[in-house]
Amino acid sequence: MTATVVEPTTTRGPRGHYGFTNVARMEWIKLRSLRSTRWGFAILAVSMIGFAVLVLSVLSGHWAHMSAADKASFDPTNQGFTGLVLGQLVIAVLGVLLITSEFSSGLVRATFAAVPRRPLVLAAKTAVFGGAALVAGEVLAVISFFAGEAVLHGGAPHVTLATPGVLRAVLMAGAYVCLCGLFGLGLGAIIRHSAGAIAATVVVIFALPLLLLPLPDSMRNDIVKFLPEQIAGSGITAVQPEANTLSPWVGLGLLCLYAAILLGVGAFVLARRDA
Amino acid sequence: MIEVRGLTKRYGPTVAVDGLTFEVKPGTVTGFLGPNGSGKSTTMRMIIGLDEPDAGQAWIGGRSYRELGWPLRRVGSLLEAKSFHPGQSARTHLAALAASNGLPARRVDEVLDIVGLTQAARRRAGRYSLGMAQRLGIATALLGDPEVLILDEPVNGLDPEGIRWLRSLLRSLAADGRTVLVSSHLISEMALTATDLIVIGQGRLLAQTTVAELSATSTSLEEAFLALTSGVTDYEGREGHYLGSAS
Numbered sequence: 001m002t003a004t005v006v007e008p009t010t011t012r013g014p015r016g017h018y019g020f021t022n023v024a025r026m027e028w029i030k031l032r033s034l035r036s037t038r039w040g041f042a043i044l045a046v047s048m049i050g051f052a053v054l055v056l057s058v059l060s061g062h063w064a065h066m067s068a069a070d071k072a073s074f075d076p077t078n079q080g081f082t083g084l085v086l087g088q089l090v091i092a093v094l095g096v097l098l099i100t101s102e103f104s105s106g107l108v109r110a111t112f113a114a115v116p117r118r119p120l121v122l123a124a125k126t127a128v129f130g131g132a133a134l135v136a137g138e139v140l141a142v143i144s145f146f147a148g149e150a151v152l153h154g155g156a157p158h159v160t161l162a163t164p165g166v167l168r169a170v171l172m173a174g175a176y177v178c179l180c181g182l183f184g185l186g187l188g189a190i191i192r193h194s195a196g197a198i199a200a201t202v203v204v205i206f207a208l209p210l211l212l213l214p215l216p217d218s219m220r221n222d223i224v225k226f227l228p229e230q231i232a233g234s235g236i237t238a239v240q241p242e243a244n245t246l247s248p249w250v251g252l253g254l255l256c257l258y259a260a261i262l263l264g265v266g267a268f269v270l271a272r273r274d275a
Numbered sequence: 276m277i278e279v280r281g282l283t284k285r286y287g288p289t290v291a292v293d294g295l296t297f298e299v300k301p302g303t304v305t306g307f308l309g310p311n312g313s314g315k316s317t318t319m320r321m322i323i324g325l326d327e328p329d330a331g332q333a334w335i336g337g338r339s340y341r342e343l344g345w346p347l348r349r350v351g352s353l354l355e356a357k358s359f360h361p362g363q364s365a366r367t368h369l370a371a372l373a374a375s376n377g378l379p380a381r382r383v384d385e386v387l388d389i390v391g392l393t394q395a396a397r398r399r400a401g402r403y404s405l406g407m408a409q410r411l412g413i414a415t416a417l418l419g420d421p422e423v424l425i426l427d428e429p430v431n432g433l434d435p436e437g438i439r440w441l442r443s444l445l446r447s448l449a450a451d452g453r454t455v456l457v458s459s460h461l462i463s464e465m466a467l468t469a470t471d472l473i474v475i476g477q478g479r480l481l482a483q484t485t486v487a488e489l490s491a492t493s494t495s496l497e498e499a500f501l502a503l504t505s506g507v508t509d510y511e512g513r514e515g516h517y518l519g520s521a522s
Contacts, residue, residue: 017344018376026375033367034360106358109325110368110415113352114375116324116341274326 023115023124031098031128040094041136044087044177051083052144057151064154076159077169078238080148081141084173088180088232091133092201095184098129099266100194112275119267122189126263130182137177145170165239172236172252179255180205183228186262189270205229231255276301276454277322277423281331284317284478291317293478294331299456299471301422304449306469306486307458308500310508314478315458316354319427323352335423347376347419353412353426361401365392365411368400369418376419386414389444405432413441423454430464442468466496474500476507 031037056076063071099122102108115121145161152158161167184201191197208227212220221244224230231251234242246254277299284292292314299305309315320326322333324340332339335350343349359368369383387393390410395403400411409432416424424445430438445468449455456473459465465472466486474482474489481503482489486496493499 015344018346022375022377026371029367029371029374030360030363033363033371035362101360105360106355107360107368109354109358110372111375112325113323113350113354114347114372116343116346274320 018115020120020124020127023120024128026111026114027121027124027128031132036097036101037094040090041132043090044136045140047086047090048081048083048140048144049147051086052080052148053151055082056080056148056156057153060152060154060156063156073240074156075238075240076148076152076156077145077166078233078240080144081173081237083144084176084232084237087140087177088205089202091137091177091181092184092205093198095129095133095181095186096188096197096201097194098125098185099188100192100197103192104194108275118270118275122185122263122267122270125185126182129185130178133181134175134178138171138174140177141170141174159239163239168248169237169239172248175252176232176236176255179259180228182259183262186259186266189266190262226254228255228258276336277425277456278334278337279318279322279331280333282318282321282328282333283330284314284321284326285329291478292321292328295475295478295480296331297473297480297483299454299473301454302449302452303470304445304455304457304468305471305473306465307456307473307475308460308462308465309458309475309481310504310510311460312509313476313504313507315475316427317478318475319352319354319425319456319458322425323350323354325354345376345419347372347378347421349419349421350423350425351416351419351421352424353416353429355427356405356408356412356432358412358415359400359408361399363400364397365400365403365414366396368411369414372415372418378419382418382420386417389417390414391440406434406437409433410437413444421453424448424456426455426457428458428460430459430461438464462497462500466490474503476504477509479507481507
């Protein structure tokens, strides 16, 4: 190999400034090229659709033996979204890794050298990954709803998207997938280390309700209804109203607020700390 | 043109960079020398805005790095060889960075060709050898065809052919009128590549000079460098003492 003179091919210093669109294009190229993205979305699909089919066919099989109370509280829409218990973690971990893998590999140096306005990087990641998670979440929510309805049998009551509250629950299940991803992204930006950020995500999504178990019910109920897992499992994806639960729209608004706070803090500390 | 004025960085009680002031002129290769731990990398990280200085400032063509409109078109940097995601190919890594600064996609192929990575461009970068990783880092620095290059130990991991190639690449970039700042701990290599020199020790400027001037003060550039840095070396092996000698 001989010395190669670098030929100036780009007009030096076009006027203006890099903007959100440039950074979002970078993040889209990164996101779609990673294996973890494809695996994560595949596991999300299998868990959402698989559990919808599994849970609703098992419940149908037991329909004849179920108590009157169980029959009265049967909510095929909500019970069909059992796979979200796993899916919420998968998408949150993807969100965490989207940013912590940049710190662990050293890619973040190249990213921040290219885009020194760091909050813009997080905004672009939020838009690109959040958008992908929202589309995947909505598509999978609709597919798992119809898959669940298709396996209902043995006298269990069917619902359709036209049944009051059902379309809202299905669409909010998809939105919840996106919001869990953004929780992970925000925590990843704040904590930077994969293991620590994943642990924090598990605490926020799973462990907080368990930590409150020793409290008396009267106190616990007042707190639990503000936790993401309760808002999701008993609120936004439910068609039949459950006790101790915020209304679906209030719940969704609160989850959006949580995501916004985590991402806001994440953007703040990314800009403040040395990379 | 790079200007550094009073740049200071502390990590707890340790002062990594201590009121450092120097200029790097266009048109020559400037070697950035200093013993291990003397603050070369920290200084470079502050110039490109990765670390925030505790005091002082750095300018590139009169502006701070974070104010640059299209940073990669003005400054190319290589800080550590492994500054990429191991799961991404060289091509994807470069394409993503090109997109962030509005650079045309064909520029990716051009820099891959310049560094000789065209054949390996679609392989996962995590499987690259250190030398290939270093070439990808150099490709990243060249991506925006920048007028300023800041390279931290670019020779690490390159084979002799690669070292010779890089030497002539850097000299030709400087001959184009670009500003080239290269750190190294290989004095003999700097003697062949650089014209100007900045020597630091314990975060302070020891000399802003030229290879010719510094060499003239002693029998060789290496001897002159060792004499200059003799009081400011943090990590020093003991001469003539070997592991396993009788106690």
